[in-house]
Amino acid sequence: MRRLPNGARWREVPHGADRALWVRGRDLPDLVAGCVLALSDFGWGIESLRPVEVATVDLGEGRDAEGVIFRALAEALFLVDARGLLPADARVEVLASGSLRLVMRCDRLDPARHRRRRAVKAPTFHGMRVRRDRFGVGVRLVLDV
Template sequence: MLSKGKSSWRNKFIYLDHPADAKFQAFGRTLEEAFAHAALAVVSLMWEPEKVKKRQRRTVLVQGKDLEQLLFKFLSEILYLFEAKGFLLAEAEDVKIFKGENGYSLQAVFNGDNLNNNYVIFGEVKAITYHDMIIRQNEEVLIQVVVDM
């Protein structure tokens, strides 16, 4: 489990052991920052986000009946854009989360580039799962997700 050290949010995310798939924890000072770092954790299983040029901006809108579903759909968006549109995410920017009557909505800008031969893709995340999913909001936010690989 997460150590209570004050410095934990300085790590954007860490990977934990999971026998079949990949499990990570992402941290942030706010929910929005933790979501953005969770996106980085997902893409870092497939390519190196810091090497992706920020040449294309895509606005992403998702809705969820609760925060878990919002996270599930937000992260699933990365996989859809990659496989269907050939879009590589470098960073999720300007993440905004709103609470409404029927749950939550999220707006973000996905900054990245189209897949080309200069990029090395080394892993495939098949799907986001709810297994062992945690969203804990204290003085800092902790997100834990298992993805299917």
């Protein structure tokens, strides 16, 4: 598994149609940030990204773990596709209200430095289920490519 800047890990897993990733983290905030960074690593190679710009996203309240991950991935993909911001590092803060905030330190897309390895268009809920075990939490992500 590939290690990410926040300590989470990921690898690609077989899927019958599109592309799927398995991501692991210590706890849910770590996993959510790990999913965002796994997306960056899968699409661009995280080692090519420099954290120069901060983007903050309120992940809201009342969502379950899968809903939070979907929201975080949707936000990250929006930043990439619409604003050319590539998450190089990320963390999730738990606010006093109990809601989650995703803080991403991003690189600005520069065709001279960045080469897209794989095109990801959207996250899916398809078969997504967060699994907990004594080592932490993990989730399988199926991506629309």
